[in-house]
Amino acid sequence: MASPKALLLVADGSEEIEFVTPYDVLTRAGFTVHSVGVDLKNETHAHMSHNIRIIPDFASLLALPWQSAHEAYDILILPGGAPGAKTFCGNKHVLKMIQNFRREGKWVGAICAATTALVESRKDFGGEEAKVKVTSHPSVKEKVQEDGKWQYSEERVVVDGKVVTSRGPGTALLFALTIVEVLAGKEKREEVAGPMIVAETL
Template sequence: MPSALILIADGSEEIEFVTPYDVLIRAGFQVHSVGVNLKDSFATCTRNIKIIPDTTEIPSTTECDILILPGGGPGAKIFSSTDAVQHLIHSYRDAGKWVAAICAGTTALVASVKGGGKTEGLESTKKVKVTSHPSVKDEIVKAGWEYSEDRVVVDGKIITSRGPGTALAFSLEIVERLCGKEKRDEVSGPMVCVSTL
């Protein structure tokens, strides 16, 4: 059974957290959520919805198959400035595991490379083709990353997407990459969505 670790912070985008969580559960993943630097026992998201994560202990190891970073500007800033999250992104990339980021969450991936230049040749030092919410495009391009305006972009073991409206396509892409197209179709059919979003 594949497993996913999804982060959440105050100011994360609800749709971008809940959609992958829901879709991956439907696909048979074991999904774990971790709250990062929360003020309370719950995350207060961008539309004031409150979500209680499974834990607030950020793991130091890469036990899951994929690390997922939802967007929401304030939440993404927390991911970008939290050393334990940055270390986790490095660890997942260097272990050859998947990292997925949506919307402003891509900026946390970008920040991890800014701080990761000490060790040449490691996967965590490589800039790949990504996408994001349009509001953070300039920041990503200025940092030297190749940018695409496609709804979902996959480069190596990095999956990125644009925003709340692409959260379902993003989630189904994760399912396909880790479990195959047949599993994607099996999940998307009962959800009454087109599997080629």
């Protein structure tokens, strides 16, 4: 069985922990992981929310066949960080990718403020859809709730259908391990968590 494939987005102002932790944990789990920059001011790196520079695997969405990314990857992951999340919300390619992944029954993960991109993508998603249970950073709770299309939770990680959401930097490890579990099984999650000395309660 082929290993799962994950695509992580990154923008200027994305939260470092929420980007690096899923990238690291999924790699440990044997996933094929790629990252791609979204509207980066510098062609070589993303300037993250706390001054760390990240060099993505692909500098721009235009370096990918983004229209068919849902065919090549099993999950699309969006880190938070308010400026980065704002960039995701304003990029029509990102919103279309989210729609494509969801329409085709692929997974989408969003943490912290990036849940707002899920909300934005649904505005012209088309058709009626049952409320999806999600969480986010408390600072964007009202924005997530404003259109009444989402069931809000304050759990640290929420899985509903094929959407995984989480709250912030302090929940990034739990978010990443949950993604491992939903895509590769509980045994793989435990295999990864053990050598990392993960606490029973995160």
